[in-house]
Amino acid sequence: MFTCRLDPGSRTPLCDQLYAALRQEILHGAIAPGARMPSKRQLADHLHISTATVEAAYARLTSEGLCESRPRSGMYACAAPETPGRPHGEKPPVRYDFSTGAADAEHFPYATWAKLMREVLSAQDKALLLAGDAQGMPELRAQIAAMLRSLRGIDVPPECVVLGAGTEVLVAALVSLIGRERLFAVEDPGYSRVRRVLVTSGARIAPTPLSGGAIDVRALYVSGAGAAYVTPSHQFPTGEEMSAEQRMALLRWAKETGGYILEDDYDSEFCFSGSPAASLTAMDEGGHVIYMNTFSRTLAPGLRLSFMVLPPPLAAQYRTMHAACSVPGFEQATLCRFMEGGHLERHIARMRVIYRARMQALTQTAQRLSLGEVAPCGGGLHVLLTVGGRTPAQELVPRAEQAGVKLTRLCDHGVMRMGAKAERVVLLGFSGMDEAQIEKGLETLKKAWF
């Protein structure tokens, strides 16, 4: 059986020591993917520790996707996440990418971006070569504040905007800023990448169930969470929108407990029916909400451009903690000109039309092929499909992969096991393919599954 030396006299709690030891074994392949892990009781007896300690270590590994609990069977090691760029020997190449992280590279406004970058470089502004403002260029922050006002009705001073090289960098900074000792509630099912960044930043997380499509506010009170990461305009992965009552309850929780709400407003730009609901940030009166968004979806992930809006006291603290902004000066200046010229607004409007057409094509083709039931979605860049037919739920992804189609199941995004219904639900992202490819991809799925 797996064994390791635990030091009861160490400052590091036993469960953290055990977690670290198991993690190493899984990451280095000493515990192979798919291998059954010892039961909690067995391991506790073997190492002379309590089952609660083993349980805590297993829970943390599960939250990081390094092992999974299978009902009535036990705990199993998962494969370490794939390394990009290293082709997996066994898997056929991806021909149709329905994953939700895919990005549209077809419509990037190369000509405009190149022209503006050239202007920036030929201006030879020396300030852009220096470390510059820790929160990002003031002019760019003013543009972002103006965009939030016009698109989302959020009125924030540019002094509260913080630019960063991607959501990972910003979330890690946030953990330091509002305190690693807080318990961070995350939606379950939810966005695994943020879960992972929180964990690697040293925060404890509390995967919190959804209730009526949004994080269960009662559970927040119970867990004693000091922060809650939420996706109100388009819950990931269920796609649901947080209702006005839920928003009020969440804000009340923050006010009563002094907790922070981290509002990830991703995909709010791509609302296809009416306008998106008022953001929590716009409703906040007490500085409890931190707004986050990214240009990864509206422009391209490769630009590494994300931002957040902090309540004024946190913004002041951020300035004392950081000496430089993680986004290059030339790129900040290019984005600033891009926004000043109205190019971003036009680009989003254009992409909205393109994405809406793709979503319609996807929905109609899925219905024509009788693939199953497509959940109506008001926005965002993926839809949910409850797959019909007789293919067993656990075969859906492997068979798709075998046919060269990349996708995930709803239950892949949860920490805790979800109901049987969720097992047949797949996420179909349409940001990475045009209508013809979407159609062919769905036809391929039809053959693979039916």
Add this chain to the structure above:
Amino acid sequence: MFTCRLDPGSRTPLCDQLYAALRQEILHGAIAPGARMPSKRQLADHLHISTATVEAAYARLTSEGLCESRPRSGMYACAAPETPGRPHGEKPPVRYDFSTGAADAEHFPYATWAKLMREVLSAQDKALLLAGDAQGMPELRAQIAAMLRSLRGIDVPPECVVLGAGTEVLVAALVSLIGRERLFAVEDPGYSRVRRVLVTSGARIAPTPLSGGAIDVRALYVSGAGAAYVTPSHQFPTGEEMSAEQRMALLRWAKETGGYILEDDYDSEFCFSGSPAASLTAMDEGGHVIYMNTFSRTLAPGLRLSFMVLPPPLAAQYRTMHAACSVPGFEQATLCRFMEGGHLERHIARMRVIYRARMQALTQTAQRLSLGEVAPCGGGLHVLLTVGGRTPAQELVPRAEQAGVKLTRLCDHGVMRMGAKAERVVLLGFSGMDEAQIEKGLETLKKAWF
């Protein structure tokens, strides 16, 4: 007296609670800069806690530069670090910038960079728009590995190179990677920015004295440090080079204790007499050394380009923990072409000549003006000057500031008080000014001090 509510039943240790409460007060100005803080005994009695708890909280605030101990007087709050871009009402504008963080913006190869960026953008490589490889483009990592081989005799596989948007981002990632529970030894005096990033990333730090110009290895054994951040080729701020014996001792420590050495090889490119000593990374046989360097000094800080080299097991772990690289794709590709074309090598060679001339001008002018004793320096972009004359040590910086000259004293970079001699030593960085400016700057200092 300052008061706060401490919760003995909390999971957060009392000293952390006290630290956080005091920190808030200082950052928000409730405890004014320069104000005397309560004595340890007073505060301990007042809050019904032990003096050791108060001492631990004070030590942490001191290490973050938020308060300082004045001998035979007590503990005083410091001003929160200045916000860039917000002019200080009272201080005259900086005319001569001798600070060590300054950068040369005169010689940036705009024409080449702009040409290569244009090529990158017109190639419209879609891969650059996606999140890409978490460690950075493989081609660029190969270029960096080749550079390390030719400049520093370090032989590492490109798979172990990790690119990141600045040292802050990389150090924060390292803390997660090798474990927040380790005690991180840092040189004292040393680089305050790294100290600060370690602290905000949730690591405990052990400011460790120098012995013979390099970190005291005996003190590393005593403190039980699990990692040591060092600047061997050009200790910051003393400028000393780590001797071969010290290097051997440090590597022995790492081997015997399982500790990691974080080797910051900054400024090794600017060695003006002979070639720099072999790096610890090149001497390492057991995967104990993590190499770090930046393009901030060789190119420009505003590009936000830093990198590190991880031992293979850590590199594998890094890949599982990160989904994207924090440096934009377009910028990575531009740097890659810049290096492929030999432009970086030429630029460094050119800057070496320029910087050497500046150092000579600085040394000669300081001698001509009889400002004091200039320490001979084999490389790097600053020199140490022991100021002669009768101006009291604590007046050196204020009088310089009043005359529009920006600089720091050696003792400003230490956590613990240094000897009386260090009080009269100032750092003169010459990366931000040409020879004529350096000369005028020194003449201004002469008038201010003598």
